[in-house]
Amino acid sequence: xxxTGVLDDHALSRYRALLDAEDAAFDELEHDCEDGRRDHxxxxxxxxxxxxRAKLTFLREIGLFPDEPI
Numbered sequence: 492x493x494x495t496g497v498l499d500d501h502a503l504s505r506y507r508a509l510l511d512a513e514d515a516a517f518d519e520l521e522h523d524c525e526d527g528r529r530d531h532x533x534x535x536x537x538x539x540x541x542x543x544r545a546k547l548t549f550l551r552e553i554g555l556f557p558d559e560p561i
């Protein structure tokens with residue numbers, strides 16, 4: 492696998508921040524399901540999807556996630 496970017500402290504810090512954002516968004520989504528908060532679910536689902544897309548985009552940019560499905 493060839494990397495288009497470099498895995499340095501900055502890249503790892505950025506990835507950690509993206510993971511944390513995705514985790515926090517998923518936690519909110521999980522609480523919506525557990526607590527029956529349908530009024531928050533759609534908004535929190537969109538927030539989680541955005542966080543997931545941001546993480547996948549970053550992984551594509553540094554060459555660690557393929558553009559094509561595996």
